[in-house]
Amino acid sequence: MTTPDYTTRWPAKRLLFAAVAILILVSGGAVGAVAVSLSQLTDARLLVLEQIGPARRHVQELSTAFVNQETGVRGFALSGRDDFLAPYTSGQADERAALDNARGRLGSTKPEYSAALDQIEQYAIEWRGSYAEPLIAQVRARGPNAAAASTDQGKELFDRLRGAADDLEGKMAVDVDAARAKLDNAANVVLWVTMSVGALLILLIAIVAIVLYRILIAPLAGLAEQVRVVSSGDFAKQVDVPGPREIVMLGHDIDAMRLRILGDLESVREAHERLDTQSKELQRSNAELEQFAYVASHDLQEPLRKVASFCQLLERRYGGQLDERADQYIGFAVDGAKRMQVLINDLLAFSRVGRMAREHTIVDLGELVNQVVGSLSPAIQEAEASIDVPADLPSVRGEASLLGGVFQNLIGNALKFHGTEKPEVRLTVERTDGFWTFTCRDNGIGIDSEYAERIFVIFQRLHHKDAYPGTGIGLAMCRKIIEYHGGTIWLDTDQDTGTTFRFTLPVVEESETPNE
Template identity: 45%
Template sequence: MRRPPDDASGRLTPWRRWTTGEWLRAGVLSALAVLLVLGGLGAWVLAQAATDTSTMVDHSSPALTSAVRLESALLDQETGIRGYGLTGRRDYLTPYTQGLADQKSAVDRLRTLLAGDPKPLADLDRVLARVETWQAVVARPVAAAAPGTQAQVATLTVAKGKADFDAVRAAAAVQQNRLQAERDSARASLDRIDVLRAWVFTTIAVVILLLAVLVFEGLRRGVTKPLEALSDDVRRVSGGEFDHPVDTGTGPADLRLLAADVEAMRRRLAEELAFADQTRLLLDDQAADLRRSNAELEQFAYVASHDLQEPLRKVASFCQLLQRRYADKLDERADQYIAFAVDGANRMQTLINDLLAFSRVGRVNAAYAAVDLEQLLETTLDSIGLAVEESGAVVTHDPLPTLTADPTQLGMLLQNLLTNAIKFRSPDRPPEIHISAEPGPDAWTFAVADNGIGIGAEYADRVFVIFQRLHTRDAYPGNGIGLAMCKKIVEYHGGSIAVDAEYAPGTRIVFTLPLPSEELPAALPPALPPALPRPGDDTESQ
């Protein structure tokens, strides 16, 4: 992992190196440790409360109750013995008999409850010893006496019996007091545990609340606040304040790394924008130079189309006047020289017109409109009708579409391609020219194929360069501008043009034109009208 940026002192404290995940893990582990401690304390308190409750409910209270029942059973025995001794009626012994059974049940219950507790067991043994003494001296002799003699037995044991039963009562009181004390102690312990439990669980609730507050505040300070600051810086930068620095010194290590990356990106963007501004200023200067240069070219085109052609016309005219006036005084060589001069002037004039037409493609009178190629082809064939008739050419075509283009330039394109196919025909067969059209997803593909002399594969690219010729002017007249102009027209419309090198015999020129667009380019300001090449001019660089 990359090292986070240093703080102001140039060094990072250990916790400053922690990422968001590490802070979260540390926080979660700390919270879990605190909760485990509190949970353990709560579990201990609950266990202690359960123990004290069990001691009081299952031991102290039942033992005290059984001791009270034992005392009650002894009182019943004493009551039965005293009643029988006074009346001699055997039915008065019923409480004594029941008291014996209750005594046995209470003693068994007490021994079970007091098992493992020596002091209460010792108290129980003392009570039983006193009971045994009273029963041996008083209860059993009186109960065993026959009716009529019981009074005498009772009278003899009355003094001793009262003392022994008082001792029984005293021992039972000691036993009950001890058991009551143990029950009160268990109750007090349970009350203390209840208070402690309330405090523990209140503390747990408070600690959980504090942990939630600490987690929320930690996330706010450590994650949310740095993220908000970073988002604010990013919004300001995206809003156009590219000189606003991004704070890279707050938050966990990974957030600082993210901020450092954003700051690096901002600096890069600021540098790129500064460079773009410089480039734009340079482009503005170059655009101004181009506009000035274009204005000069327009002026030159005007001069070339008027002022330069006027001397050529004069040269040709006066040479022809010189030839007519002095025909009888000039020899054959002079006539030949005059013919050369007139031909040179005419070719120079033609070359100037062709160059003007080439330079105006896409620059002068460029107005897009819906062009019906069927109608445009018919118009073009009418303009070159003489050449078609003289050569015996047969022109066929596929159904042609309607495109959005400059009609004047497409007319020049069709005219140049058709006149080329007618001019460079084979001497042993009439020209056969076919125009095909195939729609595509983005553009129409057109092809003009003929059965002429063809173009070698090694010249497939060269023929589209201006002034490149493959034949002498004597064999095929022209200036070598035709296909160069075709390429410029097609590329201006967003298409491409090439020679099909595999086509034979003859030549096949393939070009593409984009499908109609809803938005048409705005027309350029009108200038000098373009001059269409004459049907007899050369339009292909062969």
């Protein structure tokens, strides 16, 4: 597997940052464009609604104020009555208010308008000073007929004043129309900019989504598909995906894991092949062992029986006719032949445990132990022993004959290896999780802790056969039987006196226990 060059690929973090940066830049540009358009729209709106438009209305009010003043002066000149001067007086107040309002609306945005207002104000002052006020004074002094001589001069001055006001209002009307057109244009620009920005953002988001899909989502989906192929059992499939640095590195790590799994599978396959070979070898060995057992049980025991029979025949026929040493030798031969037969039988029994399996059944250990104690009653009576068996021994699953052999060996050993006191054997049981733990305790000679494992080895004896009879296979048989039933057996070395053996057997589920 080749290692990809990660340095030539952008990491996913950089790609995401680039996409976000592009979105931010475009969004910022779009917001800026919209802001400029809105600013222009606001300026146009302010010009129309807050400046020129209201100022134009005040100029129109100014023209009305001038007309009212002129009407008042003319009426007073014709009638001489002071009440006709009311429009003249109120017109001056309206004039001042209109001028102040117009100047306030315009401010410094339109200097030419301010200059025009100043000119109009000057014309109004000249009209009043040169015509209106002198005319009013003449009428007060001489009567209505005194104003006829200055009428032409007043008309000329007032026409100049009205013309200036009308010219300013006309210019304002033109500017208002231009501002309205600018306002409409700005509104259209805002609309088009907004629509364009929206379309651009949608297009950009779509492009970013497509790019992200191609450089992130698609490689991840491809990686997931290849991983599913490998996880389905095709470990020969190489995991190799393009994309950002992190995805390529992840694919490389997964492929490295695939190769390790492939190597482990190859090791397991080789182990299975070795196991199959060993299994076949074991089957062959078992077949040879079966043949050996047959030979041991028939072909070997037959010569031993003949040796024992002829030695016994010699002992009976020539007993007393030979010297004492000859009789002793014949006794040795008979005893050796019999011991050999016992050893062969015990060895055959040991080899059959777990090999000649029978169907496991539910075994009532209380009844089984009572049968064992009954079979040992001659030895119990001879040793004057006491056997304490609990009444609530459980039922377990197994072979009754083999389990009976365990109890018979343990109780028999307690009767055999007793001290000067009368043997006392006590059986107890307790449940620990999914196992029954049995205890067989006696007050015999005990076993040193250093021999805790040796005693379970076949044909290992701690005492001479003359001191304690036996073949040394009993505890080895017990361990093999208990392990065959899924438990363990050991010597409890924490006891100070006597011997204590403990062993476990699996608990039988209540559904498996037969109803009473």
